[in-house]
Amino acid sequence: MNIIRSNQLDYYGLHKRIFRLSWFLLVLIVAIVWFTSRTYIEERTFLLQDISKAEDTMSHISFALESARHGSREVVGNPSFEHNEHLNTLQRHFNWWESFKAEQHPYQFALNTSIGDFLEVLHTKKSYDAIGSVDQEAYKNMRGLIEQYQKALEEERMHLNGILGWELSSIVHTFNVQMYMDLHQQMGQLSMTYSQYQQLPSEMSLISEQQAKETLRELFSNPEADVHLSEHLSEAHHVDSRGFLQFDVDIAGNDYSGEMNAYTGEVPHFRAHGESTSGEVISKTKAGQIMKDFLNKNGEHRFEYEVTYLGMNHNFTSNVDIKRYSYKVTPTYDGYPLHIAYQYNIDARTGEMVSKRVMESESRDHSIHQNMSIQPVTNPISKQQATEVFEQEYPDMPIEYEGMTYIPSLLSNQYELVYQFTLDHEKTYINAQTGDVDIPY
Structure with missing residues (x-):
């Protein structure tokens, strides 16, 4: 119990x-x-x-x-x-x-x-x-x-x-x-x-992913190259605010990275991840021919190209024995330069094109407007006339003449030929056809 x-x-x-x-x-x-x-x-x-x-x-x-x-x-x-x-x-x-x-x-x-x-x-x-x-x-x-x-x-x-x-x-x-x-x-x-x-x-239509890859394979002369795009091209929201996308190209022996205009297919920038550090250096003449052949193959055919040799390893320092032939390349039309210039670098031992970039100090844009027409100028005003127009507009102001160039016009949406002056460290333009000054470009 x-x-x-x-x-x-x-x-x-x-x-x-x-x-x-x-x-x-x-x-x-x-x-x-x-x-x-x-x-x-x-x-x-x-x-x-x-x-x-x-x-x-x-x-x-x-x-x-x-x-x-x-x-x-x-x-x-x-x-x-x-x-x-x-x-x-x-x-x-x-x-x-x-x-x-x-x-x-x-x-x-x-x-x-x-x-x-x-x-x-x-x-x-x-x-x-x-x-x-x-x-x-x-x-x-x-x-x-x-x-x-x-x-x-x-x-x-x-x-x-x-x-x-x-x-x-x-x-x-x-x-x-x-x-x-x-x-x-x-x-x-x-x-x-x-x-x-x-x-x-x-x-504006984006180039297809396949077109982008084929363009890069042709640029680097390797139809078997493994191309990786940072973004798929099937949707517009994968393109940055400038209309560019990033890419990587894997080629046996070297890899490249850079950016491409997703609308025109232009490649304003690329660089190789590896360069030679030993071996015989090719001649300057041979490097110049490589530069010429590259532009003939990959340049836009409505332009010609002014090539200036900048020397060995221009604006480049390294703690390894890398040697480059450096060139400044300026697109021209009817003998007048465009608003942009590029620096190309060739591996001085292998002859490979190892980099391309926009020369910011000599350019006012990040890309050529390939879809923009060019306004031909049949009878431009003279340099003297342009200078007089400028002096009348800005009396008693020191000016420096820079030359004539084609630049994209914001108002007409086409390339226009202008006289370029520097006024108080600022670039100012006079239209070579009309003589108009202070027009936005």
């Missing part, structure tokens, strides 16, 4: 302890849920605040677009920088699903900063009364994207407005990350094509 009573007491004691433990676990779970819910509500509240800030900056972008369109004032700064600051803080308050969706999208959760270039080009063309059908369509498309963006932000704010009252619809609502990233992509693509080429995205 005593044994039975003892067992009953043990059972009731165990049951009581389990009951207490259950209550403790329940209280702990409730506390965790309460704390997690409160933290989540706070994050949603911060998200709501950042959406309101994003609305404000998008209104600034809208105002800047209208100002540029009407030429009412200079476009100061780049409004996308401020907007991206708010977008960066907004991302910090995403829930796990929103963060996952952002990571899955191939584009960035930010506006491309080339929107500032878009506004500047539009303002300049309006200021010089050079607005055409492409400019009007670009403005219309950007206006539509901005309005769509503003409407989307307003809807997000309305959905989240009940978060402070713990309304279920606000709590379970998720930010439409993919839609915003799609808008960023479209706005960035429009900004890039219009500011760089004064064209619409629909008018």
Whole structure:
């Protein structure tokens, strides 16, 4: 009897302890849920605040677009920088699903900063009364994207407005990350094509991935080369703000990396990862012939090329015994240089072309505009006439004559021949056909 009573007491004691433990676990779970819910509500509240800030900056972008369109004032700064600051803080308050969706999208959760270039080009063309059908369509498309963006932000704010009252619809609502990233992509693509080429995205087609690879294999004279593109070319959002993509070419014995214009296929920059350090040096004459053959094969045929020997290892120092023949190459048209110059380097032992780069100090752009026509000049004004025009425009100002060159015109969207002067360390141009000065290029 005593044994039975003892067992009953043990059972009731165990049951009581389990009951207490259950209550403790329940209280702990409730506390965790309460704390997690409160933290989540706070994050949603911060998200709501950042959406309101994003609305404000998008209104600034809208105002800047209208100002540029009407030429009412200079476009100061780049409004996308401020907007991206708010977008960066907004991302910090995403829930796990929103963060996952952002990571899955191939584009960035930010506006491309080339929107500032878009506004500047539009303002300049309006200021010089050079607005055409492409400019009007670009403005219309950007206006539509901005309005769509503003409407989307307003809807997000309305959905989240009940978060402070713990309304279920606000709590379970998720930010439409993919839609915003799609808008960023479209706005960035429009900004890039219009500011760089004064064209619409629909008018510019990306070269295919296969075309890009074949172009690189031909450039490096190796049909079996293993080519890796940093981004797939099937979607425009893989191209940077300048319209370029990165590449790597693996060739037996050497590897190359560089960048390619995703619209024209031009390769303004590449370099070899390895160069010879021993062996006999080929002659300067042979290296010059290699340079000539390379340009004949890979250069744009509407241009000729002025080649200047720069010496051995020009602007290059190394702690290993690398030797290069260096050349400056300037594209020319009708005997006049273009606005850009390149430095090529040839391995002085193997004769391989090991690098190409834009010479920044002698160039005003990062690429040749291959799709841009050239305005021929049949009867240009003389150097004396150009100088007189310049002196009348800027009396008592010291000037330095630099020469004549073809540069891309922002207003006509074609190459135009100009006289180039330096005024107070700034380059200034006089149109060789019309004698106009202070025209934007």
